[in-house]
Each structure stands twice: as structure tokens, then as C-alpha cells.
Amino acid sequence: MMMATRLVLVMVGLLHAAGVGRQLPPPKEISLRITMLEAWLSAVERHRPGALDDSVRLISSWSQEQLRLIWIDVRTIVSLVRVPDVSLFYITEESGVSGPGQEGQQVSSLATTRSRQVLYSIGELRHLRQLAKTVSPSGQPGPENDVLKRGALLHADIAVVGLKAGSGSPDRLGPGGLTLFMNDGQQIGLQNTISHWNLGRRLLDAVRPVDSKNSLQTRPDPAADDFVRRWYIAGAAYMTRIRNIELSHFTRALQLFPNDPGLLFFAASAHESFAGVRTQSVMRSLKARRDVTFGVKDEGAELRLAEQLYKRALDRNPKLVEARIRLGRVLGLRGRHDEAIEQLKQGLTAGEPLLRYYANLFLGGEFEALGNGAEARRSYERAAAIEPLAQSPLFGLSRLAEQAGDRAAAREAIARVLQLSPNDYERTDPWWVYEMAQSRDVDLLLADIRRGF
Amino acid sequence: MRRLVMASVTVLLGSAVALSAQQATFSAKREAVRVDVLVTDRGKVVTGLDAGDFEIRDNGVLQTIDLVSFQQIPLNVFLAFDVSASVSGERLKHLQTAGHALLDRLAKDDRSALLTFSHAVLLREGLTGATARVRQALTDVQPLGDTALVDGTYAAIMLGPSDGGRNLLLVFSDGLDTASWLRPERVLDSAKRSDMVVYGVSSRGPEDSKFLEDLTEVTGGDTLKIESTRDLSAAFLKILDEFRQRYLISYSPTGVAPDGWHRLDVRVKGRRLTVKSRTGYQAGT
Numbered sequence: 187m188m189m190a191t192r193l194v195l196v197m198v199g200l201l202h203a204a205g206v207g208r209q210l211p212p213p214k215e216i217s218l219r220i221t222m223l224e225a226w227l228s229a230v231e232r233h234r235p236g237a238l239d240d241s242v243r244l245i246s247s248w249s250q251e252q253l254r255l256i257w258i259d260v261r262t263i264v265s266l267v268r269v270p271d272v273s274l275f276y277i278t279e280e281s282g283v284s285g286p287g288q289e290g291q292q293v294s295s296l297a298t299t300r301s302r303q304v305l306y307s308i309g310e311l312r313h314l315r316q317l318a319k320t321v322s323p324s325g326q327p328g329p330e331n332d333v334l335k336r337g338a339l340l341h342a343d344i345a346v347v348g349l350k351a352g353s354g355s356p357d358r359l360g361p362g363g364l365t366l367f368m369n370d371g372q373q374i375g376l377q378n379t380i381s382h383w384n385l386g387r388r389l390l391d392a393v394r395p396v397d398s399k400n401s402l403q404t405r406p407d408p409a410a411d412d413f414v415r416r417w418y419i420a421g422a423a424y425m426t427r428i429r430n431i432e433l434s435h436f437t438r439a440l441q442l443f444p445n446d447p448g449l450l451f452f453a454a455s456a457h458e459s460f461a462g463v464r465t466q467s468v469m470r471s472l473k474a475r476r477d478v479t480f481g482v483k484d485e486g487a488e489l490r491l492a493e494q495l496y497k498r499a500l501d502r503n504p505k506l507v508e509a510r511i512r513l514g515r516v517l518g519l520r521g522r523h524d525e526a527i528e529q530l531k532q533g534l535t536a537g538e539p540l541l542r543y544y545a546n547l548f549l550g551g552e553f554e555a556l557g558n559g560a561e562a563r564r565s566y567e568r569a570a571a572i573e574p575l576a577q578s579p580l581f582g583l584s585r586l587a588e589q590a591g592d593r594a595a596a597r598e599a600i601a602r603v604l605q606l607s608p609n610d611y612e613r614t615d616p617w618w619v620y621e622m623a624q625s626r627d628v629d630l631l632l633a634d635i636r637r638g639f
Numbered sequence: 640m641r642r643l644v645m646a647s648v649t650v651l652l653g654s655a656v657a658l659s660a661q662q663a664t665f666s667a668k669r670e671a672v673r674v675d676v677l678v679t680d681r682g683k684v685v686t687g688l689d690a691g692d693f694e695i696r697d698n699g700v701l702q703t704i705d706l707v708s709f710q711q712i713p714l715n716v717f718l719a720f721d722v723s724a725s726v727s728g729e730r731l732k733h734l735q736t737a738g739h740a741l742l743d744r745l746a747k748d749d750r751s752a753l754l755t756f757s758h759a760v761l762l763r764e765g766l767t768g769a770t771a772r773v774r775q776a777l778t779d780v781q782p783l784g785d786t787a788l789v790d791g792t793y794a795a796i797m798l799g800p801s802d803g804g805r806n807l808l809l810v811f812s813d814g815l816d817t818a819s820w821l822r823p824e825r826v827l828d829s830a831k832r833s834d835m836v837v838y839g840v841s842s843r844g845p846e847d848s849k850f851l852e853d854l855t856e857v858t859g860g861d862t863l864k865i866e867s868t869r870d871l872s873a874a875f876l877k878i879l880d881e882f883r884q885r886y887l888i889s890y891s892p893t894g895v896a897p898d899g900w901h902r903l904d905v906r907v908k909g910r911r912l913t914v915k916s917r918t919g920y921q922a923g924t
Contacts, residue, residue, distance in 0.1 A: 371815030
């Protein structure tokens with residue numbers, strides 16, 4: 187399968203906040219706002235998980251500001267379910283008039299986080315209380331979590347089915363921001379887009395399982411809910427698959443689940459990818475406003491982060507052989523070839539041929555770097571045996587022979603490459619899809635979170 | 640643009656070699672060294688020089704030049720073209736037009752081959768005197784996928800026959816290498832041991848085309864930067880014309896070790912001409 191040649195980074199929306207409900211809206215807008223909230227709740231309820239249905243079509247057509255209001259009003263309903271007599275509502279979101287940005291959050295250095303009071307008219311509040319009753323007829327907390335989760339699922343599905351969403355703005359609050367489009371190591375665009383994953387994250391931040399051990403009744407506790415964890419993993423896998431990396435997704439995931447080996451693994455692989463030439467080349471020549479940053483560090487720093495995260499994943503789950511293989515590659519790129527070999531050797535007995543291929547291919551490179559031609563050759567030959575249609579091990583074998591002065595063998599290996607199918611579409615080499623191979627179970631992960639709804 | 644004098648070196652082999660691009664045999668016996676040289680004077684190619692005009696040092700030891708030939712040996716022209724997804728639409732047309740223009744200018748005894756690389760490295764047409772087949776192969780390419788510039792270049796270098804012909808490898812890429820397995824520094828090492836003269840044409844900035852710059856440097860070629868693929872035809876023809884005007888200098892090494900890396904220094908005696916030669920050659924393997 188061909189690897190997509192586009193990598194996208196999303197910067198979370200920020201800057202120049204308009205105060206939430208700073209002024210009471212005119213009566214006509216009240217009606218529209220509540221009507222849209224009702225439409226959203228209805229869409230969430232009717233949405234068939236995974237389907238491109240009317241719910242997806244409707245919500246994907248909404249603007250950044252409309253989605254932001256939905257998020258605010260859903261939070262209000264959640265508050266009303268949990269504490270029915272509450273009358274003051276606050277939201278916390280990023281605004282950008284002063285203060286430094288948080289490290290690694292892919293936001294402008296001007297971004298900061300503020301809490302604001304949300305003001306409603308009496309009529310709006312009456313409607314919202316009625317909707318809260320609809321969400322939880324018994325008046326007991328619990329059902330609001332389903333709305334939040336189903337909502338996050340709907341927005342994930344909008345992101346997955348890829349309908350063209352409305353444009354976002356980095357200068358307004360809401361689930362939009364700047365997306366950097368790259369192709370072939372070059373920046374090809376910087377556009378404002380809406381991130382439905384971002385809206386999903388905002389919704390899930392309000393989840394509080396009924397059995398939460400948190401003593402504050404109104405305090406969300408998303409980290410106590412396994413659906414939230416699985417949603418983040420599926421999202422990370424999907425972003426990896428289409429190479430549309432929202433670093434804030436991984437950052438928030440690790441804030442909530444710092445010890446989850448799966449999330450640590452995906453976060454590590456994102457940084458491993460950022461260290462690659464595709465991203466680094468673009469970052470060197472990025473054309474963007476001075477206050478915009480995508481949180482991507484230089485190659486060395488990204489590799490260090492990747493190493494740390496892979497090691498943390500392996501500390502939590504030593505049997506995560508794929509993390510071990512990838513850690514081996516990262517160590518090799520950092521020039522620590524002996525350590526790399528130690529890790530990679532443990533991947534040789536992996537169950538999946540794909541993983542054994544990577545382990546052998548990378549071992550070939552590491553032994554080559556250490557000048558151990560015999561072991562390098564054996565490793566490349568094993569890789570070639572696992573994937574007979576792959577060209578990379580043959581290039582490795584050829585280069586080893588050439589270096590050893592055996593030009594005939596070098597040419598013979600190249601001849602094997604050139605005898606592979608002349609049709610690009612029939613050629614395959616897992617090396618070409620290494621940056622997204624770790625997401626190969628994405629369909630299962632998405633099905634897993636859709637199950638039960 | 641950096642343009643001076645270029646040189647490449649070939650270790651002449653003691654026995655005949657098979658000419659097939661994929662099945663050659665080689666002798667380890669070294670008889671003579673050939674250095675492919677281009678001389679310029681303020682950017683203009685200088686012709687009409689003979690053996691007495693040149694001075695060559697092998698690892699600092701002055702050598703006696705046996706022979707200098709000029710425009711007499713047929714060319715083996717290897718085209719290694721980037722056909723990744725970024726080379727589509729108008730860019731592909733420009734590439735095809737430029738390739739066809741170069742092929743049209745080949746002499747009767749010249750041979751050519753076409754290798755393309757996207758993520759996959761494909762030999763579209765092996766070394767042949769039938770230019771029409773190479774033309775057709777170039778016409779048939781469809782851009783797709785990522786760019787394996789380093790792998791593709793290495794494969795092309797390995798294709799070059801050591802038959803005493805003059806081997807020109809012309810590499811075009813508009814992209815960053817995103818798919819190669821081989822590391823650039825290792826391919827550069829291999830290139831030092833080949834007798835290919837590599838010319839590169841790139842539309843990328845200096846940082847992104849460093850591999851091509853280094854490769855052409857060690858093989859005695861040059862890298863031409865273009866602003867647009869519209870400039871490809873002119874670039875290709877310039878390279879071919881320039882390559883034809885190179886001198887082929889031959890000498891039997893004396894007073895130097897029979898193996899290892901040999902540093903080369905080529906000059907024109909008594910004249911302030913610009914001479915750039917391949918940095919050296921590997922002997923003994």
C-alpha cells in the first residue's frame with residue numbers, strides 16, 4: 187500500500203477571545219442557539235456509529251463558533267444534571283492575549299487558559315434545564331456521560347469519514363486552528379480548519395463515571411473512564427494512519443493516562459516520525475506567523491522524546507515487542523548501535539511477520555554501522571525471506587557486497603530489485619509504510635469504541 | 640552555479656568484462672587509471688589540449704600520462720529520474736520533453752538506459768543503443784508515491800558497466816528523499832568506487848539537495864539548480880554537451896600503494912585554467 191505523502195499538523199484554536207456570553211444575546215439568537223443544541227443532541231442520539239449518516243452530514247457543516255457554543259451548552263447541561271440547582275456556569279478554554287503557551291501543546295506562545303462565566307437569559311436557562319431533564323429523566327447523574335461519549339464518537343466519525351468541514355480560525359476560540367499541509371518534505375499550505383477530534387476531547391473532558399472516587403460531585407474525572415482511554419487510543423491510531431497528527435491529542439492523552447502503554451507507544455511513534463526528514467525539512471523552512479508554533483523540535487530532541495516514551499511504554503508493558511523494535515531503531519539513529527541491537531534482537535521472535543521484517547531490516551543496518559558485515563548480511567537475508575517483494579533488504583545486501591569489494595554480488599542483488607514487478611502498484615515494502623504501520627489495527631480500535639452504542 | 644572542471648576516474652581492468660547491465664564480470668587486476676576531466680576557462684569549456692598539457696598527481700606523486708582522448712569514446716548515458724507524486728502534470732511533461740531532447744542528441748554509438756524511482760526503483764529500459772525504446776519507456780511513466788532518491792541513485796551506479804566506455808549518470812529529483820533504505824553517506828562511499836560521472840539536476844534548496852551535491856562532487860560531476868522544471872531541457876542538454884567535451888586521461892600508477900584510497904590532483908600546466916577532478920579513487924577492490 188502506498189504511504190500517503192501528506193502530513194498534517196493541527197494547532198489548537200486560540201487567541202483573541204471573545205468573552206463567552208459577555209452580553210446577553212438578542213431573543214432571536216437565543217432561539218437559534220437552543221435549537222442548534224437540540225439538533226446536536228438529536229444528531230448524537232440518532233447517529234449510527236461509524237456510518238456516514240444525516241447526523242454526520244449535519245454537524246460537519248457547522249461553523250467553528252457554532253460548535254464552540256455546542257460544547258459550552260453541553261457542559262452546562264452536564265452541570266445541570268449533576269447539580270440540578272446550579273445557576274452559575276463557567277467554562278475554561280484557551281484564550282490568547284497574554285502569557286506563554288504550554289510546552290508541547292502546539293499553541294501559540296500567546297495562548298493562555300482562562301475561566302469565564304457563561305451567561306444565559308432566563309429563557310435559555312429554562313430550555314437548558316428542560317434538556318437536562320430529557321438527558322436524565324431520573325435526575326440522577328450518569329446518563330450525561332453517554333451524551334458526552336456519543337458526542338465524542340460522532341465527532342470522531344466526522345473526522346474519520348472526512349467530510350469537508352467548515353473552516354476554523356486561529357484567531358477565534360473553538361475547535362479550530364491552523365493545519366500545516368506538507369508534501370514531499372515541503373509546506374504546501376497553512377489553513378484554518380476545524381478539528382472534530384478537538385471537540386471530542388473537549389466533550390470527554392467532562393466525563394465523570396458514576397463510580398468516580400473523586401469526592402467533588404461536579405468535578406470531571408475522564409481518566410477514570412476506560413471508554414475515554416480507548417477513544418484516545420483509536421484517535422491516536424487514526425491520526426497516525428492518515429498522518430494528520432494533532433500533537434495536542436497525544437499530549438492530552440498522556441495527561442489523562444500517563445501510564446498507558448498504548449498511548450505512550452503512539453506518542454513515541456509520533457515523535458519518532460517528527461524526527462524524520464519529511465517533518466524536519468518543512469520545519470526548517472516553515473512559513474507562518476511568528477506567533478505560530480507546531481511544537482515540533484529538532485531531530486535530536488524528537489528522537490530523545492521518542493526514546494523516553496518508548497522506554498516508558500516498555501516499563502509498563504515489557505511484552506510490547508513493537509515498541510522494542512521501534513526503540514531499537516531510534517537508538518540506532520542516535521548512534522547507540524549496541525543498545526539498538528540488544529532491543530532489536532528481542533523483536534526477532536515477534537509473532538507478526540511484519541514486525542520480524544522490521545527487526546531484521548533494522549538489525550542489518552545496525553550491524554552494518556558496526557562493521558559486522560556477516561551479521562548484517564544474515565539479517566538482511568532473513569528480512570528478504572520474510573518479504574520477498576521488498577527492495578530495502580536487497581539494497582542492504584548489495585551495498586554490503588559492494589563495500590566488501592564483491593561487485594558481482596552487489597550487482598546481483600540490484601538485479602533482484604530490478605526483477606521485482608515493474609508495476610509500482612504491485613510492489614510492496616513494509617519499510618515504505620513504517621511511519622504508519624503501527625496504526626494497522628485502527629479499524630479494530632475504532633470498532634471497539636463504537637461497540638455498545 | 641558551481642561550474643568548473645570535472646573529472647572522473649576509472650580503473651581499467653585487465654580482462655574483458657561482460658557488457659550486460661545486470662550481468663558483468665570483473666577482474667581485480669589493475670592496469671591503468673582513467674580520469675575523466677573537463678577543463679574550463681571562466682566558465683567556457685577549453686578544448687584542444689593534449690597529454691603534454693596535463694599534470695596529474697596520485698596521492699601527491701606526479702604521474703606520467705599515457706593518453707588523453709577527447710570526444711572519441713561512445714557514451715553510456717544513464718537517466719535516473721524521480722517520478723514520485725510531486726512530478727506530475729506539467730512537471731512530468733517537462734521531464735519527458737527534456738529527456739526526449741537529450742536522447743535525440745545522442746550520437747549513433749551512444750547507449751542509454753532509463754531507471755526511475757519513486758518509492759520503488761524500476762529499470763524502465765536497460766542500457767541499449769535503441770534510443771526509441773528509452774524514449775517510449777520515458778513516455779510511459781506514471782508519477783506515484785514517495786521519493787527514494789538515494790536508493791535509486793545507488794541502483795543506477797551499480798548498473799554502470801566497467802567496459803571502458805564513458806558512463807554518465809544524470810539524476811533528476813524535485814523532492815526530498817522520503818523512502819530510501821540506504822543511508823546517503825554509504826552510497827557516497829560506493830560512488831567513490833564506481834566509474835560513473837554523476838550530474839544532478841535539482842529544484843530543491845541546498846540543504847535538501849545535499850546528497851546530490853556531495854555525490855556529484857565525489858564523482859566529478861556537477862549539480863545544476865533549476866528554478867522550474869521548464870528549465871529541464873536546457874539543463875539536460877547543457878550536461879550532455881559538457882560531458883562530451885571532457886578529456887579522458889589515462890596513466891599507469893607508479894610510486895604509490897597498490898590499494899586503498901588514492902587522492903587525485905589534476906592540473907593544466909602553465910595556464911590558469913579551472914580544473915576540477917574527482918577527488919580520488921579506490922584501488923585494490
